[in-house]
Amino acid sequence: xxxxxxxxxxxxxxxxxxxxxxxxxxxxxxxxxxxxxxxxxxxxxxxxxxxxxxxxxxxxxxxxxxxxxxxxxxxxxxxxxxxxxxxxxxxxxxxxxxxxxxxxxxxxxxxxxxxxxxxxxxxxxxxxxxxxxxxxxxxxxxxxxxxxxxxxxxxxxxxxxxxxxxxxxxxxxxxxxxxxxxxxxxxxxxxxxxxxxxxxxxxxxxxxxxxxxxxxxxxxxxxxxxxxxxxxxxxxxxxxxxxxxxxxxxxxxxxxxxxxxxxxxxxxxxxxxxxxxxxxxxxxxxxxxxxxxxxxxxxxxxxxxxxxxxxxxxxxxxxxxxxxxxxxxxxxxxxxxxxxx
Ligand code: NAD
Ligand code: UD1
Numbered sequence: 188x189x190x191x192x193x194x195x196x197x198x199x200x201x202x203x204x205x206x207x208x209x210x211x212x213x214x215x216x217x218x219x220x221x222x223x224x225x226x227x228x229x230x231x232x233x234x235x236x237x238x239x240x241x242x243x244x245x246x247x248x249x250x251x252x253x254x255x256x257x258x259x260x261x262x263x264x265x266x267x268x269x270x271x272x273x274x275x276x277x278x279x280x281x282x283x284x285x286x287x288x289x290x291x292x293x294x295x296x297x298x299x300x301x302x303x304x305x306x307x308x309x310x311x312x313x314x315x316x317x318x319x320x321x322x323x324x325x326x327x328x329x330x331x332x333x334x335x336x337x338x339x340x341x342x343x344x345x346x347x348x349x350x351x352x353x354x355x356x357x358x359x360x361x362x363x364x365x366x367x368x369x370x371x372x373x374x375x376x377x378x379x380x381x382x383x384x385x386x387x388x389x390x391x392x393x394x395x396x397x398x399x400x401x402x403x404x405x406x407x408x409x410x411x412x413x414x415x416x417x418x419x420x421x422x423x424x425x426x427x428x429x430x431x432x433x434x435x436x437x438x439x440x441x442x443x444x445x446x447x448x449x450x451x452x453x454x455x456x457x458x459x460x461x462x463x464x465x466x467x468x469x470x471x472x473x474x475x476x477x478x479x480x481x482x483x484x485x486x487x488x489x490x491x492x493x494x495x496x497x498x499x500x501x502x503x504x505x506x507x508x509x510x511x512x513x514x515x516x517x518x519x520x521x522x523x524x525x526x527x528x
Pocket of ligand 2: 386387388405407485486
């Protein structure tokens, strides 16, 4: 299948492009490099030996996106392109609403015009807020969002549902709600490239272990959890990438569905302290840390019930936390080596 991958130069997009190619599909990448650069395209090429068709531009630019559809027969779309920093979204909400919602509408309009029937969207476990039920099933209530970023995901899910269920609509849409994607490709050739000080836990840990940061601050150890730190469901980015390929293949089998949302997680809750200890153990390096105060807006415990995607789509995670932390460290070592040159 020919698959348009918006945001295909980014962290999850680049890993998905690799998996698409190894499954025999033909990805076409659209990216404006607002949070990535050409190095990921080079990495994709080195891993797969193929250089996918690439369009540089903005997914909100309808004339540009139309051109891609005019020039190619697109069988499916994976829409990763979006801004994802929670903090930034609080200081600049309009940029987040414009980018994340406008790009979705643009893609959906093109899908309609050019009769592309399969659409996969990057949603997030952030839509559940502080959950009432654990592990979290897809039927859990979507809570009022604590950030404009989270709100864009909720609004996008609503738009997708309305569009898919409209009369005469022939599009089939799946929103994948990612839990916490971590790790990198085992080759060490693609991975996460945070700009500036990382907000997310694993890039902060790898940079600290590398000596780029003095120490990690664990945001609170006074939560009512076994070791007092927050609990998350950390999923290897390669497993997550494969979930997209399985989902597209499932949609292409002519499923009788309009819109559905699926969790993509391991189903395992891991605490922040456990993750730091596992990182130290598998990589044989120390991560100096201090305990700080809680981070505003943090959820205490969040892990997926991944039953639905396993039963319907036949996907489940295969890689371990140790695999993800080894691959994340390998990636950090590679980019640090590269930076030195
Ligand atoms: P990323 O920033 O690495 O990748 C996103 C890519 O989209 C970047 O290459 C960026 O340049 C591009 N992009 C952004 N806006 C664009 C636009 N208007 N036009 C063209 N390209 C544009 O992020 P990621 O971690 O790979 O996340 C991908 C998607 O998954 C995002 O929608 C994100 O919100 C969602 N998501 C990510 C996480 C996570 O922890 N990484 C969790 C849940 C959901
Ligand atoms: C965050 C976002 C979420 C987004 C996801 C991916 C918030 C509140 N949530 O999820 O909406 O989808 O990133 O971009 O920002 N931690 C530390 N020290 C650090 C960094 C993190 O202790 O330096 C802890 C956090 O308190 C949290 C856990 O590690 O308990 C995971 O944090 P992070 O990687 O930022 O992910 P989330 O907060 O789960």
